[in-house]
Amino acid sequence: MSHQDAYQQLASVFTSRGNQVLEIEIIPSSLGSFLQDGNAVGTSKKTLVAAYIVARQLFSNLQPGDFSHPAITEIMLLFDCEHLTACNWRKLRIKAATAASDSQDLLQAELTLLTSYQCSPLHRHTKSPTLWHHRLWVLRQMQRRLPSQEGLDCLNSELEVVLRAGELHPRNYYAFSHMRQLSALLDTHWDPSTIDRVVDWCLANPRDISGWSFAVYILDTSTRPSQVQALEKVIRFALGVRWEGESLWTFIAQAARQFGLEASLEKMMIPEGHSSPMPDSWTRWLELARSHWAHG
Numbered sequence: 001m002s003h004q005d006a007y008q009q010l011a012s013v014f015t016s017r018g019n020q021v022l023e024i025e026i027i028p029s030s031l032g033s034f035l036q037d038g039n040a041v042g043t044s045k046k047t048l049v050a051a052y053i054v055a056r057q058l059f060s061n062l063q064p065g066d067f068s069h070p071a072i073t074e075i076m077l078l079f080d081c082e083h084l085t086a087c088n089w090r091k092l093r094i095k096a097a098t099a100a101s102d103s104q105d106l107l108q109a110e111l112t113l114l115t116s117y118q119c120s121p122l123h124r125h126t127k128s129p130t131l132w133h134h135r136l137w138v139l140r141q142m143q144r145r146l147p148s149q150e151g152l153d154c155l156n157s158e159l160e161v162v163l164r165a166g167e168l169h170p171r172n173y174y175a176f177s178h179m180r181q182l183s184a185l186l187d188t189h190w191d192p193s194t195i196d197r198v199v200d201w202c203l204a205n206p207r208d209i210s211g212w213s214f215a216v217y218i219l220d221t222s223t224r225p226s227q228v229q230a231l232e233k234v235i236r237f238a239l240g241v242r243w244e245g246e247s248l249w250t251f252i253a254q255a256a257r258q259f260g261l262e263a264s265l266e267k268m269m270i271p272e273g274h275s276s277p278m279p280d281s282w283t284r285w286l287e288l289a290r291s292h293w294a295h296g
Helices: 003-015 045-060 070-079 084-100 104-118 129-143 148-168 173-186 192-204 209-219 224-241 246-258 262-266 282-295
Strands: 023-027 034-037 040-044
Touching: 003 034, 003 040, 003 045, 003 070, 023 104, 040 045, 045 070, 070 084, 070 104, 084 104, 084 129, 104 129, 104 148, 129 148, 129 173, 148 173, 148 192, 173 209, 192 209, 192 224, 209 224, 209 246, 224 246, 224 262, 224 282, 246 262, 246 282
Parallel strands: 023 040
Antiparallel strands: 034 040
């Protein structure tokens, strides 16, 4: 496959996707240069490099204000997710459309493009500070046009993107930082079902300290009953499976101290008739758990 053919192949995928989210994967050359099944796309590294070479050349030849070939930068970002010039070009394209007419459809298309990058098994894209920053910028443009209820829907849909990115790239600080910034931007309270979703994700990924830190963040703005329910759920899980990992117990120690729940949670772990000093660190909480297991 020539460089030009490689470019045309990938460009056609992006130009024909409509507003659909793609799942893109780099495949071994032994499987072929390019595969597609619906929204699932596979390209070899060699094909992507060839397409990028053409895209970069075309990009350098673009005239200022010519935004008629967005697939060029889409291929460039697929190859290099930290390509700031390509990202800035896409911002200028959106700003130009905003000045001319309603850009809501264009913003939505940009968001699904970013989801295609950040929710695909592309290791660098899921944790790319450039892409997460660009995503927040896009959401800022959309937020100005969103009523409050749609803001909550936006928060929940973004959470699913972040959790997926966290699964693909553990300890994904950039993804969870994005959620903190978006939450502050929308100024929307987390509902109990969303808190449950985050806690359940953390229990499914108990070694991920970024997820646990985010759980503390959202619990800090929730009601007292939600805080108690979440912490009791985590402790029951830890005691039930005899989990000794540091991240989970760090969450318990931090949340219990921050929300003033040490005494009530401690009772779940101390056998009847026994006493113990108030735990002041995650290692002390783990010692209480081990004592609980020993008397269980």
